[in-house]
Amino acid sequence: MSSLPQTTTLRYLDNLEKLDLVYREADQTDQRVTLVSLTELGASWIRKYYSSVHWRELRSFKKVDGYE
Numbered sequence: 928m929s930s931l932p933q934t935t936t937l938r939y940l941d942n943l944e945k946l947d948l949v950y951r952e953a954d955q956t957d958q959r960v961t962l963v964s965l966t967e968l969g970a971s972w973i974r975k976y977y978s979s980v981h982w983r984e985l986r987s988f989k990k991v992d993g994y995e
Contacts, residue, residue, distance in 0.1 A: 940963060943969070947966055947968050947969070948965065948966060948968060948969035948972060949963050949964065949965055949966060949969055950963075950964055950966055951963050951964075952964075
């Protein structure tokens with residue numbers, strides 16, 4: 928779906944796994960499928976990231992509408 932080559936996607940997943948942000952496990956019903964999930968550290972990082980993006984956008988919105 929990402930339109931990236933499969934090798935690039937796998938390399939990114941390897942890097943994320945080394946950073947303990949995601950983990951992979953085989954699907955129990957179909958061994959051809961690998962499930963990728965966030966670790967607790969990865970979920971925490973994503974929450975912090977989106978929180979900072981949300982506040983940046985909110986401040987930007989206030990500046991545009993003159994509410995600062």
